[in-house]
Amino acid sequence: MAPKVKLPKPGELSIIDYSLPATDWMDTPVEFKPNTFCWGAKGKDLETLGLPNARDWNPSEEDWKLPENWEQTVLDGIAERLSKYRSFKIFMDICVRCGACADKCHFYISTGDPKNMPVLRAELLRSVYKRYFTKSGKLFGRLAGGRELTVDVLKEWWSYFFQCTECRRCSVYCPYGIDQAEITIIGRELLNLLGLNINWISGPAAACYKKGNHLGIEPHALTGIIDSMCDDIEDITGIRVNPTFNRKGAEILFVTPSGDFMGEPGIYTCMGYLMLFHELGLDYTWSTYASEGGNFGFFTSNDTAKRLNYKIYAEAKRLGVKYIIGGECGHMWRVLNQYMDTWNGPADFLEVPKSPITGTVFENAKSTKMIHISEFVADLIKHNKLKLDPSRNDHLKVTFHDSCNPSRGMGMFDEPRHIIKAVCNNFYEMPENTIREQTFCCGSGSGLNASENMEQRMRGGFPRANAVRYVQQKHGVNMLANICAVDRAALPALMNYWNPGVEVAGVTELLANALVMKGEKERTLDIRLNDLPGKGGNE
Amino acid sequence: MNNTLKDLLEEKRSVILTKWFDSILDTYPADDSGFLKKQKDRFLNPIGHTFTNGIDGVLGGLISGQDVEESASFLNDIIKVRAVQSFSPSKAMGFIFALKKVVREELKKEIRQNQINEELLGFESKIDDLALFAFDIYAKCRDQLSEQKTEELKRMTFSLLKKANLVSEIPAQEFERKDLDFNI
């Protein structure tokens, strides 16, 4: 029992200032509270990327060290994008304020802050568009919903465009198909014209530009890392896996997000790829140059994204492979599926992917020539090409988080579920209105998985965690599976905060646990080198 | 607790809960849509659901005279949410004391008739105990946020790298030299 101390009288304590600024949203400036925003981009990284206004800056300081005449830069930037992207012009013009999107954003749901309503997030930019680019706004200004571009407005953009994970949940409900993610993307591009990126994005993007991947892993380090994974695989299975690197003439190039090379639990997914490809005898190679499937340039600007993406096709061409398989990642697939072909295609030097094991031709990748590991594996399982022992996952009660990009971005709902059901005996879906196209974001997407904004991430991921909690309480779920490297990096903290006891794994890790390999020794360890319960380990 | 107060609280339980809930929601930004109050689906409105459930459990515990520890799980659910919403500690935790205000307002008549004053003070002192307990939970949540930052860093710099000392920084100038360009 807590000790009794004299507390202020109830009357005193219950008089707490609940009142809010009685100002219109347009006049309420943002506040930068610690733990809820990301550090500003570093000058050296912006310089590496050739981005404007390279200097160190701090969002919580008054002076953002903006370039001279920044207002004009932004307005010119808007004008350029209005003429370049028809979608942007339409999104600025057609919103009818029906409100269907309003309560669909995880940041709004978990803060109640109206500026996190997708419709209002768009309005932050739209109000400036109206003021400077529409007749009524030029004439009537505020009466027509227009707003001057000021430093406060700019800071508000920064706060709220880096408080949108570009997850597109809101757009699923918009009768006009207005895609707030695209508005955020453009908002961030405009901010990048002034050097206003966040460190967590520009740091990895610069590393990727220099060394081929976000983590800055150099070629010799990458081969070293994978070699060390092969040692662990040997301990677990008794089989030595011998992957090749930069091998010319291989049939397939495999590209995965670098999150799979470093950090738990991503590395276990990577070990899963190695084991699977070995077991299939796949003629494939890793590349130490195209060593990043993800693309933090995508959260910076169209041009940066395009430049970072270029190496994938270039490397495929250099090595003379027939097609590309990509690992488990989220935004990587949004980029590969929706942008790569336009940016750096046509990849006419590649062939339409055809599984060498089942003969299945992946017509869906006819143009990009790149397929997702989950479609490849689901096809193998469908054709009964893998020997699996799902009982090795019997200690796991698994649920699946649809990552925003593969699910809403490319419609991949069933393949990962097909795999999980084949490799695990205990699978439980979260409630229907929180999965598949209605899935809730992890709260850390689009480059917001820094650590300094931990509080923001925890609340942004609350709707997701709340649905996990339901299956945890109802079915004893203890494993949250996913097919996204950012999820694997970000969800462990989310689970630790909201649902202790729930761990996080890539689907390919679960597959690797169940995969019966030719000539393997009796397994007593799982892929994490923990004893396998019920399999001779100490449990 | 004396039966009179207990009976009164039971009788007014639902209105007390509604008012308490409303006073908590008043700490959120003004929002004409009333979403946090109106959306009843527990998955689409986890804040609303957590608070509705949580305060019901806490009040139930207070009325039945349980030890504060018994209400811990309900308190925990509410405080976890409040601890990540950019509130100052006093504002995050003010909701507990708001209950006193709501109860006093609801029992105005009885208080005036001097029927329940003794019991009410006892009841309020239990709320104070609860508040102390709640502050511990709040502090734990905040500590956890900081710990998670460190843990995340540890998870990210996987031991492999440290073991092999495999990553190095190329100084920016060195990179600018063209000889590092790959020939593709």
Ligand code: SF4
């Ligand atoms: S894209 Fe996602 S994060 Fe952005 S406003 Fe829409 S629902 Fe919110």
Ligand code: SF4
């Ligand atoms: S759903 Fe579409 S049209 Fe309706 S308010 Fe949202 S963005 Fe505007």
